[in-house]
Amino acid sequence: MLKMRIIPCLDVKDGRVVKGVNFVDLVDAGDPVEQAQLYDAAGADELCFLDITASHEDRAILYDAVRRTAEHAFIPLTVGGGVRQVEDIRRLLLAGADKVSINTAAVQRPDFVREAAEKFGTQCIVVAVDAKQVEPGKWEVFTHGGRKATGIDAVGWCRRMAVLGAGEILLTSMDRDGTGDGFDIGLTRAVADAVPVPVIASGGVGTLDHLVEGIRDGHATGVLAASIFHFGTFSVAEAKRRMADAGIPMRGLE
């Protein structure tokens, strides 16, 4: 049986891991390579690096961090942030990323997703979607770290991305990100039930029960979290145990 995934996300800036509340007040939480090794050993099912300032800073530091991480952690690694062209994807894959996530560039030019999937295969193309609720049961896609509205319906967008070649949707609620109030379950479920590809729920995890809800109620097949793991609030093992107790198939339980 397929196991549900726990994916710690490392927000990376200048080669260092940071994580903020609603994308401000960044707090330094360590070296990405060391963290990746810790998470690998702790039983994380995948890792995600999000380069939050990639669009206007030197990428070489990121490629180096990816390279060193891939050499020391034998679990899948997704890298995103500032991915704008096929060459960015090629470099990340060559540095050792297993999957690359595309966000703003997909909104600016949806065909980029199709080209990327044709070039590298759908299995390594993740489309990251940042969404905010605009009315009950309706969510809109935002870009630029949640600052820019697009007028695009999030559910329809995710469906279109899957058709164009997204192998996976990384779905973040901008309303919940950094709040610790839990995933936006309505959003997660609306998207997960609308697309044929796996959906990773993101944004808002504050407790272990939130992780359970993302899978059980949101129908995601993976849950992404940052702060609760980085600052030691909970361990990956505790998260897995709670999810398994809730009847969710998990890997690496004794």
Next chain:
Amino acid sequence: MPAPPTVAIVDYGSGNLRSAAKAFERAAREAGRAVTVEVTGEPERVRRAERVVLPGVGAFGDCRAGLAALPGMTATLEEVAIGAGRPFLGICVGMQLMASVGREHGDHPGFGWIPGEVTALSPADPMLKVPHMGWNDLTVLDAGHPVLAGLADGADVYFVHSYRMVPADPAHILATADYGGPVPAVVGRDNLIGTQFHPEKSQAAGLRLISNFLEWRP
């Protein structure tokens, strides 16, 4: 003193092979085996290797075309795997290429080493997403196979694929994973073995399989 034996990981432009190479190096080190791991696109180096690994990500036809773009490589693989009978490991699409035909985006001929076809995953349950992505546990059918030693039933390994290999002879299926029914996870015969999952991304279970492959004397 003779040079240590070489494992050739075939590089034909299909994704990153650095982490795969690192996984083989680490597995060799943990097994206490002196092995040189070489990532190469040169047929001559593949011909000299003691054992050969064919990775592969993306579409079947693209991988086939990528191999064909390396002059002499396809013939060399046939020479070492079928002619010389050296240990050969295909990973993901590298495994699928051993089939007779791949039916992803039209029909493409495979090597035909393990008769069968590669067809789309289509689990009946709509809750089961495609790609089949994530960790799934193995049901080992050929528990005596040296490459599967120590991978007791229930070992979780990492899959990411939308197509599956269906060998014509069920005896060529060495292990399965359940995803809306049994999906071939390990196939093989004689000196050939293939994994649908990614041993280089499968932590301890994957490293064990790699180290078994490095010791394998088919």
